[in-house]
Amino acid sequence: DGGITQSPKYLFRKEGQNVTLSCEQNLNHDAMYWYRQDPGQGLRLIYYSQIVNDFQKGDIAEGYSVSREKKESFPLTVTSAQKNPTAFYLCASSISAPRDSKLAKNIQYFGAGTRLSVL
C-alpha cells in the first residue's frame, strides 16, 4: 500500500539532546512537509521541501533542521535549541501544485504522527 510512514510513534528527549524523527513516503510525491500540533491549536508548518536537495523554512523553523537527500525521505531533527519541543509532529507529502486550479489535486497526505515528550 502507498502511504507515509513516521517513526517512532513515541519519542522522549533528554535536555540538551538532539533527536531525529523519520518520515518516509512511497507515493512518488515531490513535496514533503513537517508540521507541529499543540493542544487546542492547528497545525503549524515547520519546514517543507519541493524537491530533493532543496528545503525551505516554514512559520516555526527555529530549533529544527531537516534534510532531503532522497525523494522518499524527509527526516526532521529537533535540536537542543528548541526549548519547547513537546508536541505531536506530523509529516505530509503532496504533488507540486499545478498552476491550473481546474486540474488541482492539491491534497496533502499525512503520516500517523510522532509524539515527542521531554524527560
Place this chain on the structure above:
Amino acid sequence: DQQVKQNSPSLSVQEGRISILNCDYTNSMFDYFLWYKKYPAEGPTFLISISSIKDKNEDGRFTVFLNKSAKHLSLHIVPSQPGDSAVYFCAAMRLGQGAQKLVFGQGTRLTINP
C-alpha cells in the same frame, strides 16, 4: 496573525441531524480550501476541498460552501453519524506556489450523540 480561524472549539450534534462547521479566513490571496478530519493520535485525513472559482462542492454526505465576499467557508455533514466524531480542520492555500503551503485553523471537535 491567525489567517484561518475556526471560532468554535467544539460542537455537539445529535445523530441523524445536520452538522455545520465554520471557518473564516483573512487572506484574500487564498484560492483553494480543504477540510481534514482527525482522530486522536492519528494524522489528518483529507475530506473535501473547494476552489475559489466555485461556491459549493458536494461529496456524499459532505458539502463545503464558500462565500468569498465574506471570506467564510462551512462544512455541512448530513446526516451526522457517530463515526463522524473527530476534530475537523479547515485549511487554505494559494495555488501555483510550487509546494502547498497550507494554513490551518485551530480545529473544531465534533461530537455526534446517539
